[in-house]
Amino acid sequence: MSVTVFLSASSPAATASEQWTYTRGDDGPKFGYSVPGNPNNFEFVYAICDPTTKVITFTVSVGPKRPAAGTASATFVSAAGKVALTGAVEAEDFEGIYYLSAAVPREHAVFQIIAGGPVQFSNPAGTFTLMATGAKQVVSRFLAACRGR
Numbered sequence: 145m146s147v148t149v150f151l152s153a154s155s156p157a158a159t160a161s162e163q164w165t166y167t168r169g170d171d172g173p174k175f176g177y178s179v180p181g182n183p184n185n186f187e188f189v190y191a192i193c194d195p196t197t198k199v200i201t202f203t204v205s206v207g208p209k210r211p212a213a214g215t216a217s218a219t220f221v222s223a224a225g226k227v228a229l230t231g232a233v234e235a236e237d238f239e240g241i242y243y244l245s246a247a248v249p250r251e252h253a254v255f256q257i258i259a260g261g262p263v264q265f266s267n268p269a270g271t272f273t274l275m276a277t278g279a280k281q282v283v284s285r286f287l288a289a290c291r292g293r
Contacts, residue, residue: 164178172290173192173195173290175282177190189204189274190202201248204243205242206233210233215231215244216267218266224257225257227252227253229254
């Protein structure tokens, strides 16, 4: 099982205008945490559902340094519980940030954790607050779209 989660190390605290956002493109349904000025650029965390296979991949940032072991973990904590995602980190950075990726089942606890936000997100670069704005509705819409409804 692989999981991808992206988080930018440049934003230590959430602002009121940050929110969870849902989009749908040629690459399938996607939801993620968006920041002001970039409503479709999921800088911290995002999940995408392959439109053909329905495989869900989470992508999460792990910071500006690639872990020597080539793997990393990110932890999500909310009133709904706690879950850690661990996965391989790509050898190449994207705009100075490294990411881990992992495939998760629809029933994975990370969806409940995000929907139960706000979320305390931790990765090797630090701990960040991801606001709850839109989370429950976006997770529900994403999972329904990934199911094919």
